[in-house]
Amino acid sequence: MLQSRSSENPPMSRGDKMSHPPRREVELVDNDGTAFGIKHIGNKPRVSSMPYLYDIAEGNIADHAAFRILGYNSDVGTSEEDLWAVSGAYAFPAAAQQMEVVSSAAADDGAPVGTGAQTVMIHYLDETYTEQEETVTLNGTTPVPTTAENILRVNDFHTVAVGTGGVAAGNIDIRELDDSPVYRRIPIGGNTTLDGFWTVPLGKTAFIVSWSVGSAGGNKDARFLLKTTSSLAGVLTAGIFQNKDIAIVEDGALQLPFFIPVKVPATADIKISVVSAANSAICSGHVEGWYE
Numbered sequence: 001m002l003q004s005r006s007s008e009n010p011p012m013s014r015g016d017k018m019s020h021p022p023r024r025e026v027e028l029v030d031n032d033g034t035a036f037g038i039k040h041i042g043n044k045p046r047v048s049s050m051p052y053l054y055d056i057a058e059g060n061i062a063d064h065a066a067f068r069i070l071g072y073n074s075d076v077g078t079s080e081e082d083l084w085a086v087s088g089a090y091a092f093p094a095a096a097q098q099m100e101v102v103s104s105a106a107a108d109d110g111a112p113v114g115t116g117a118q119t120v121m122i123h124y125l126d127e128t129y130t131e132q133e134e135t136v137t138l139n140g141t142t143p144v145p146t147t148a149e150n151i152l153r154v155n156d157f158h159t160v161a162v163g164t165g166g167v168a169a170g171n172i173d174i175r176e177l178d179d180s181p182v183y184r185r186i187p188i189g190g191n192t193t194l195d196g197f198w199t200v201p202l203g204k205t206a207f208i209v210s211w212s213v214g215s216a217g218g219n220k221d222a223r224f225l226l227k228t229t230s231s232l233a234g235v236l237t238a239g240i241f242q243n244k245d246i247a248i249v250e251d252g253a254l255q256l257p258f259f260i261p262v263k264v265p266a267t268a269d270i271k272i273s274v275v276s277a278a279n280s281a282i283c284s285g286h287v288e289g290w291y292e
Contacts, residue, residue, distance in 0.1 A: 071196020105170025116169030
């Protein structure tokens with residue numbers, strides 16, 4: 001808020017040839033009337049013309065963070081499935097639980113043994129949907145249980161240390177203790193999960209600003225659906241996925257921005273689903289936005 005005030009100039013001396021009007025000053029005050037200053041360099045105000053999303057990415061806006069979902073499915077069929085590395089329909093965990101991490105290759109082992117991935121980090125939501133994380137040292141094809149016993153959603157899964165190979169030697173899964181289902185996968189030759197889903201943490205609201213999709217493989221058109229467990233008004237519909245956008249691609253790619261971001265409430269799930277006109281289509285996609 002701007003407000004102005006005037007102040008009288010000091011008395012003029014006899015030598016002054018002309019009078020000066022009263023000096024006016026401007027100050028900035030907040031809604032409570034408390035004045036605050038403006039950062040400046042050499043009396044030149046510092047003004048940021050940076051786009052809002054850039055400020056979020058740089059961490060300039062408190063309690064705001066960017067999120068990005070990457071999805072890939074190399075074997076999409078004629079029945080709708082989800083965009084993730086394991087392929088098929090994805091099942092979100094029904095309850096908070098302890099999980100285990102295992103690779104399909106012995107070379108994904110803790111230092112100094114493994115030439116592939118050695119340690120991985122799990123970014124998860126606990127039974128209250130609060131953000132947590134845990135680092136796990138791999139043991140090749142022998143499952144390693146998590147310390148956490150309250151994992152309800154796995155929002156990200158990536159390597160933090162690798163051997164001389166630089167990438168995962170096998171498929172690295174985080175899964176239930178009885179071997180299935182799998183909840184995230186770091187594919188062979190990579191360092192991060194390629195699973196097209198994410199859940200909004202407790203006390204946060206997410207805003208999707210864009211998504212993109214692509215397909216390839218023998219002139220097979222693919223229909224992509226962006227879904228959330230919330231209404232268009234941003235009201236939670238727990239367990240019930242609602243379509244937010246649709247795209248059809250045949251051997252190509254689309255970038256799809258939202259001129260009005262899609263609002264997604266706390267604890268809602270976000271995912272990309274896909275179905276192809278023929279079997280064995282290769283499909284990818286991503287969703288990006290911020291949450292606060």
